[in-house]
Amino acid sequence: MSHLTPPVTADDHAAGPADAPVTLVEYGDYECPYCGEAYPVLKAVQRVMGDRLRFVFRNFPLTDMHPHAGHAAKFAEAAAVVGTFWEAHDLLYENQAALDDDSLVSYGARIGLSQSAVLDAFDGRFDGRIRRDVAGGLRSGVNGTPSLFINGLRYDGERDVESLVAVLRAAALQGQAVR
Protein backbone atom coordinates (compact mmCIF):
# COMPACT_ATOMS: atom_id res chain seq x y z
CA MET A 1 0.00 0.00 0.00
CA SER A 2 0.89 3.66 -0.29
CA HIS A 3 3.12 3.31 -3.30
CA LEU A 4 2.81 5.74 -6.16
CA THR A 5 1.08 3.75 -8.88
CA PRO A 6 1.11 6.03 -11.91
CA PRO A 7 4.82 6.75 -12.38
CA VAL A 8 5.92 10.30 -13.10
CA THR A 9 5.87 10.93 -16.84
CA ALA A 10 6.45 13.80 -19.24
CA ASP A 11 2.74 14.63 -18.92
CA ASP A 12 3.20 15.59 -15.28
CA HIS A 13 3.76 19.15 -14.12
CA ALA A 14 7.34 18.99 -12.95
CA ALA A 15 9.87 21.56 -11.74
CA GLY A 16 13.51 20.52 -11.63
CA PRO A 17 15.60 18.15 -13.72
CA ALA A 18 14.01 14.91 -14.96
CA ASP A 19 17.15 13.06 -13.84
CA ALA A 20 17.23 14.56 -10.33
CA PRO A 21 18.11 11.90 -7.73
CA VAL A 22 14.93 12.56 -5.78
CA THR A 23 11.38 13.24 -6.92
CA LEU A 24 8.78 14.72 -4.60
CA VAL A 25 5.18 14.37 -5.75
CA GLU A 26 2.45 16.41 -4.11
CA TYR A 27 -1.22 15.57 -4.51
CA GLY A 28 -2.82 18.90 -3.70
CA ASP A 29 -5.99 20.97 -3.61
CA TYR A 30 -5.62 24.69 -4.27
CA GLU A 31 -8.24 25.63 -1.67
CA CYS A 32 -7.07 23.27 1.08
CA PRO A 33 -5.62 25.28 3.98
CA TYR A 34 -3.09 22.54 4.80
CA CYS A 35 -1.81 22.67 1.22
CA GLY A 36 -1.65 26.44 1.66
CA GLU A 37 0.49 25.95 4.75
CA ALA A 38 2.72 23.50 2.87
CA TYR A 39 3.18 25.86 -0.11
CA PRO A 40 5.90 28.16 1.33
CA VAL A 41 7.56 25.16 2.99
CA LEU A 42 7.82 23.29 -0.30
CA LYS A 43 9.13 26.43 -2.01
CA ALA A 44 11.87 26.68 0.61
CA VAL A 45 12.64 22.97 0.24
CA GLN A 46 13.00 23.42 -3.53
CA ARG A 47 15.41 26.32 -3.00
CA VAL A 48 17.54 24.30 -0.58
CA MET A 49 17.59 21.16 -2.74
CA GLY A 50 18.20 22.96 -6.03
CA ASP A 51 18.92 20.66 -8.98
CA ARG A 52 18.88 17.58 -6.78
CA LEU A 53 15.08 17.74 -6.56
CA ARG A 54 12.29 17.29 -9.09
CA PHE A 55 8.97 18.52 -7.71
CA VAL A 56 5.74 17.27 -9.29
CA PHE A 57 2.22 18.54 -8.61
CA ARG A 58 -0.88 16.42 -9.23
CA ASN A 59 -4.49 17.44 -8.74
CA PHE A 60 -6.57 16.14 -5.88
CA PRO A 61 -9.37 18.68 -5.46
CA LEU A 62 -11.76 17.87 -2.61
CA THR A 63 -14.66 19.68 -4.21
CA ASP A 64 -17.31 18.65 -1.68
CA MET A 65 -15.36 20.51 0.98
CA HIS A 66 -13.80 23.27 -1.09
CA PRO A 67 -16.21 24.89 -3.53
CA HIS A 68 -13.51 26.68 -5.56
CA ALA A 69 -10.99 23.85 -5.71
CA GLY A 70 -12.39 22.36 -8.91
CA HIS A 71 -12.23 25.57 -10.95
CA ALA A 72 -8.82 26.41 -9.50
CA ALA A 73 -7.45 23.04 -10.71
CA LYS A 74 -8.97 23.63 -14.16
CA PHE A 75 -7.40 27.10 -14.24
CA ALA A 76 -3.93 25.70 -13.56
CA GLU A 77 -4.37 23.05 -16.25
CA ALA A 78 -5.29 25.77 -18.74
CA ALA A 79 -2.16 27.66 -17.77
CA ALA A 80 -0.07 24.54 -18.42
CA VAL A 81 -1.15 24.68 -22.07
CA VAL A 82 0.42 28.13 -22.46
CA GLY A 83 3.47 27.21 -20.42
CA THR A 84 2.61 29.02 -17.19
CA PHE A 85 1.51 26.17 -14.95
CA TRP A 86 3.83 27.05 -12.06
CA GLU A 87 2.91 30.73 -12.24
CA ALA A 88 -0.73 29.66 -11.92
CA HIS A 89 0.05 27.21 -9.10
CA ASP A 90 1.86 29.94 -7.16
CA LEU A 91 -0.82 32.57 -7.77
CA LEU A 92 -3.51 30.20 -6.53
CA TYR A 93 -1.68 29.35 -3.32
CA GLU A 94 -0.77 32.97 -2.72
CA ASN A 95 -4.41 34.00 -3.11
CA GLN A 96 -6.26 31.15 -1.44
CA ALA A 97 -8.83 33.51 0.04
CA ALA A 98 -9.90 34.74 -3.43
CA LEU A 99 -10.47 31.82 -5.76
CA ASP A 100 -13.89 32.77 -7.14
CA ASP A 101 -14.37 32.68 -10.92
CA ASP A 102 -13.90 36.43 -11.43
CA SER A 103 -10.65 36.37 -9.50
CA LEU A 104 -9.40 33.40 -11.52
CA VAL A 105 -10.16 35.22 -14.79
CA SER A 106 -8.24 38.25 -13.53
CA TYR A 107 -5.25 36.08 -12.52
CA GLY A 108 -5.35 34.58 -15.99
CA ALA A 109 -4.69 37.97 -17.53
CA ARG A 110 -1.42 38.13 -15.59
CA ILE A 111 -0.09 34.83 -16.92
CA GLY A 112 -1.07 34.82 -20.55
CA LEU A 113 -4.49 33.20 -20.24
CA SER A 114 -7.38 34.74 -22.11
CA GLN A 115 -10.80 34.86 -20.54
CA SER A 116 -12.05 32.38 -23.13
CA ALA A 117 -9.27 29.94 -22.29
CA VAL A 118 -10.22 30.12 -18.61
CA LEU A 119 -13.92 29.66 -19.39
CA ASP A 120 -13.13 26.67 -21.65
CA ALA A 121 -11.30 25.12 -18.74
CA PHE A 122 -14.26 25.77 -16.42
CA ASP A 123 -16.47 24.05 -19.00
CA GLY A 124 -14.51 20.85 -18.64
CA ARG A 125 -11.68 20.89 -21.16
CA PHE A 126 -9.27 19.33 -18.65
CA ASP A 127 -11.70 17.31 -16.56
CA GLY A 128 -10.39 13.99 -17.89
CA ARG A 129 -6.87 14.79 -16.82
CA ILE A 130 -7.95 15.96 -13.37
CA ARG A 131 -10.03 12.80 -12.92
CA ARG A 132 -7.02 10.69 -13.91
CA ASP A 133 -4.87 12.49 -11.35
CA VAL A 134 -7.45 11.82 -8.63
CA ALA A 135 -7.94 8.17 -9.61
CA GLY A 136 -4.19 7.57 -9.72
CA GLY A 137 -3.83 9.26 -6.34
CA LEU A 138 -6.48 7.04 -4.79
CA ARG A 139 -4.75 3.93 -6.11
CA SER A 140 -1.50 5.22 -4.65
CA GLY A 141 -2.90 5.70 -1.16
CA VAL A 142 -3.57 9.43 -1.18
CA ASN A 143 -5.55 9.92 2.02
CA GLY A 144 -6.10 13.65 2.07
CA THR A 145 -4.35 16.79 1.00
CA PRO A 146 -1.55 17.45 0.81
CA SER A 147 -0.24 13.89 0.26
CA LEU A 148 3.46 13.67 -0.47
CA PHE A 149 5.38 10.87 -2.17
CA ILE A 150 9.17 10.75 -2.09
CA ASN A 151 10.69 8.57 -4.81
CA GLY A 152 7.35 6.80 -5.04
CA LEU A 153 6.68 6.15 -1.34
CA ARG A 154 4.05 8.01 0.66
CA TYR A 155 5.63 10.30 3.21
CA ASP A 156 3.66 10.64 6.45
CA GLY A 157 6.32 12.44 8.49
CA GLU A 158 6.70 16.03 9.64
CA ARG A 159 6.18 18.73 7.03
CA ASP A 160 8.62 21.41 8.14
CA VAL A 161 11.54 22.48 5.95
CA GLU A 162 14.27 20.83 8.05
CA SER A 163 12.51 17.46 8.28
CA LEU A 164 11.69 17.39 4.58
CA VAL A 165 15.17 18.40 3.49
CA ALA A 166 16.70 15.71 5.71
CA VAL A 167 14.43 13.02 4.27
CA LEU A 168 14.92 14.22 0.70
CA ARG A 169 18.71 14.30 1.09
CA ALA A 170 18.66 10.75 2.40
CA ALA A 171 16.40 9.68 -0.48
CA ALA A 172 18.70 11.46 -2.96
CA LEU A 173 21.68 9.47 -1.68
CA GLN A 174 19.72 6.24 -1.99
CA GLY A 175 18.48 7.28 -5.42
CA GLN A 176 22.06 7.83 -6.57
CA ALA A 177 23.19 4.55 -5.07
CA VAL A 178 20.75 2.52 -7.16
CA ARG A 179 21.57 4.25 -10.40
Add this chain to the structure above:
Amino acid sequence: MTTASQTAPAGLLRPGTVAPDFTLSATPDQSLALADLRGKPVILAFYPADWSPVCGDQMALYNQVLGEFQAYGAQLVGLSTDGVWCHAAFAEARHLHFPLLADFEPKGGVARAYGVYREREGTSERALFVIDADGTIAWSYLSPVGINPGADGILAALDALVGRPQ
Protein backbone atom coordinates in the same frame (compact mmCIF):
# COMPACT_ATOMS: atom_id res chain seq x y z
CA MET B 1 0.03 6.16 22.52
CA THR B 2 0.20 2.42 22.12
CA THR B 3 -2.52 0.14 23.37
CA ALA B 4 -2.90 -3.58 23.35
CA SER B 5 -5.62 -3.34 20.75
CA GLN B 6 -3.33 -1.39 18.44
CA THR B 7 -0.45 -3.82 18.66
CA ALA B 8 -2.56 -6.99 18.67
CA PRO B 9 -4.91 -6.97 15.71
CA ALA B 10 -5.72 -10.64 16.30
CA GLY B 11 -9.33 -9.74 16.95
CA LEU B 12 -9.90 -8.31 13.47
CA LEU B 13 -12.22 -10.64 11.54
CA ARG B 14 -10.37 -12.19 8.63
CA PRO B 15 -11.27 -12.95 5.02
CA GLY B 16 -13.42 -16.04 4.67
CA THR B 17 -15.39 -15.28 7.83
CA VAL B 18 -19.13 -14.74 7.48
CA ALA B 19 -19.74 -11.05 8.21
CA PRO B 20 -21.78 -10.77 11.43
CA ASP B 21 -25.17 -9.28 10.61
CA PHE B 22 -26.34 -6.14 12.39
CA THR B 23 -29.07 -3.54 12.35
CA LEU B 24 -28.14 0.00 13.36
CA SER B 25 -29.70 3.44 13.15
CA ALA B 26 -28.70 5.41 10.08
CA THR B 27 -30.81 8.46 10.96
CA PRO B 28 -33.04 9.29 13.94
CA ASP B 29 -35.91 7.41 12.29
CA GLN B 30 -34.28 4.92 9.90
CA SER B 31 -32.24 1.82 10.42
CA LEU B 32 -30.07 -0.23 8.10
CA ALA B 33 -29.28 -3.93 8.31
CA LEU B 34 -26.25 -5.50 6.69
CA ALA B 35 -28.59 -8.15 5.29
CA ASP B 36 -30.44 -5.38 3.38
CA LEU B 37 -27.30 -4.89 1.30
CA ARG B 38 -26.89 -8.54 0.28
CA GLY B 39 -26.32 -8.98 -3.45
CA LYS B 40 -23.59 -6.40 -3.90
CA PRO B 41 -20.23 -5.72 -2.32
CA VAL B 42 -20.32 -3.73 0.91
CA ILE B 43 -17.51 -1.61 2.32
CA LEU B 44 -17.62 -1.19 6.10
CA ALA B 45 -15.46 1.68 7.30
CA PHE B 46 -15.17 1.75 11.09
CA TYR B 47 -13.66 5.00 12.36
CA PRO B 48 -13.10 6.34 15.87
CA ALA B 49 -15.17 9.51 15.84
CA ASP B 50 -16.97 12.15 13.80
CA TRP B 51 -15.37 15.60 13.54
CA SER B 52 -11.78 14.73 12.83
CA PRO B 53 -10.29 18.20 12.34
CA VAL B 54 -8.35 17.82 9.10
CA CYS B 55 -9.00 18.01 5.37
CA GLY B 56 -7.57 14.52 5.19
CA ASP B 57 -10.64 13.30 7.02
CA GLN B 58 -11.32 9.73 5.97
CA MET B 59 -15.09 10.04 5.54
CA ALA B 60 -14.74 13.24 3.50
CA LEU B 61 -12.22 11.50 1.25
CA TYR B 62 -14.53 8.53 0.69
CA ASN B 63 -17.41 10.89 0.04
CA GLN B 64 -15.38 12.63 -2.65
CA VAL B 65 -14.59 9.36 -4.39
CA LEU B 66 -17.89 7.57 -3.90
CA GLY B 67 -18.17 7.24 -7.67
CA GLU B 68 -15.08 5.01 -7.71
CA PHE B 69 -16.76 2.61 -5.28
CA GLN B 70 -20.07 2.78 -7.12
CA ALA B 71 -18.32 1.79 -10.34
CA TYR B 72 -17.93 -1.64 -8.71
CA GLY B 73 -21.56 -1.63 -7.57
CA ALA B 74 -20.29 -1.41 -4.00
CA GLN B 75 -22.14 0.27 -1.13
CA LEU B 76 -20.07 2.20 1.41
CA VAL B 77 -21.19 2.38 5.04
CA GLY B 78 -19.41 4.33 7.78
CA LEU B 79 -19.66 3.22 11.41
CA SER B 80 -18.61 4.82 14.68
CA THR B 81 -19.82 4.84 18.26
CA ASP B 82 -21.21 8.36 17.82
CA GLY B 83 -24.96 8.76 18.18
CA VAL B 84 -27.43 9.44 15.38
CA TRP B 85 -27.72 13.19 16.07
CA CYS B 86 -23.97 13.58 15.99
CA HIS B 87 -23.82 11.63 12.73
CA ALA B 88 -26.62 13.75 11.28
CA ALA B 89 -24.79 16.98 12.06
CA PHE B 90 -21.48 15.60 10.78
CA ALA B 91 -23.02 14.27 7.56
CA GLU B 92 -24.74 17.58 6.92
CA ALA B 93 -21.63 19.66 7.59
CA ARG B 94 -19.49 17.51 5.27
CA HIS B 95 -22.21 16.89 2.68
CA LEU B 96 -21.78 13.15 3.01
CA HIS B 97 -23.72 11.03 0.52
CA PHE B 98 -23.48 7.63 2.20
CA PRO B 99 -24.93 6.26 5.44
CA LEU B 100 -23.20 6.68 8.78
CA LEU B 101 -24.36 4.09 11.27
CA ALA B 102 -24.52 4.71 15.02
CA ASP B 103 -22.85 1.82 16.86
CA PHE B 104 -24.13 3.46 20.01
CA GLU B 105 -26.37 1.07 21.95
CA PRO B 106 -25.11 -1.33 23.07
CA LYS B 107 -22.04 0.82 22.65
CA GLY B 108 -19.60 -0.57 20.12
CA GLY B 109 -21.58 -3.80 19.83
CA VAL B 110 -20.91 -4.17 16.12
CA ALA B 111 -17.27 -3.09 16.48
CA ARG B 112 -16.87 -5.87 19.09
CA ALA B 113 -18.47 -8.41 16.75
CA TYR B 114 -15.93 -7.47 14.06
CA GLY B 115 -13.03 -7.48 16.53
CA VAL B 116 -12.31 -3.78 16.26
CA TYR B 117 -13.43 -2.22 19.56
CA ARG B 118 -11.04 -0.18 21.71
CA GLU B 119 -12.04 -0.74 25.33
CA ARG B 120 -9.98 2.06 26.82
CA GLU B 121 -11.17 4.74 24.45
CA GLY B 122 -14.72 3.50 24.04
CA THR B 123 -14.46 3.85 20.27
CA SER B 124 -13.87 1.53 17.37
CA GLU B 125 -10.54 1.07 15.69
CA ARG B 126 -9.97 2.56 12.26
CA ALA B 127 -10.70 -0.59 10.30
CA LEU B 128 -11.96 -1.53 6.86
CA PHE B 129 -13.90 -4.55 5.65
CA VAL B 130 -14.93 -5.45 2.12
CA ILE B 131 -17.80 -7.94 2.18
CA ASP B 132 -18.81 -9.91 -0.89
CA ALA B 133 -22.31 -10.13 -2.35
CA ASP B 134 -22.99 -13.29 -0.30
CA GLY B 135 -22.06 -11.72 3.02
CA THR B 136 -18.57 -13.16 3.47
CA ILE B 137 -15.62 -10.97 4.40
CA ALA B 138 -13.33 -10.73 1.37
CA TRP B 139 -10.74 -8.34 2.82
CA SER B 140 -10.08 -6.62 6.11
CA TYR B 141 -7.55 -4.08 7.27
CA LEU B 142 -6.68 -2.52 10.61
CA SER B 143 -5.15 0.93 10.26
CA PRO B 144 -3.09 2.71 12.89
CA VAL B 145 -5.83 4.71 14.56
CA GLY B 146 -4.26 8.09 13.77
CA ILE B 147 -3.64 7.37 10.09
CA ASN B 148 -6.30 7.68 7.45
CA PRO B 149 -5.85 4.48 5.41
CA GLY B 150 -7.02 6.07 2.16
CA ALA B 151 -8.86 4.04 -0.47
CA ASP B 152 -6.15 2.02 -2.23
CA GLY B 153 -6.69 -1.14 -0.17
CA ILE B 154 -10.44 -1.04 -0.71
CA LEU B 155 -10.04 -0.56 -4.47
CA ALA B 156 -7.53 -3.40 -4.71
CA ALA B 157 -9.92 -5.67 -2.76
CA LEU B 158 -12.79 -4.74 -5.08
CA ASP B 159 -10.54 -5.40 -8.09
CA ALA B 160 -9.91 -8.90 -6.77
CA LEU B 161 -13.56 -9.46 -5.90
CA VAL B 162 -15.42 -8.21 -8.94
CA GLY B 163 -12.75 -7.12 -11.44
CA ARG B 164 -11.70 -3.64 -12.32
CA PRO B 165 -14.37 -1.50 -14.02
CA GLN B 166 -13.23 -0.53 -17.51
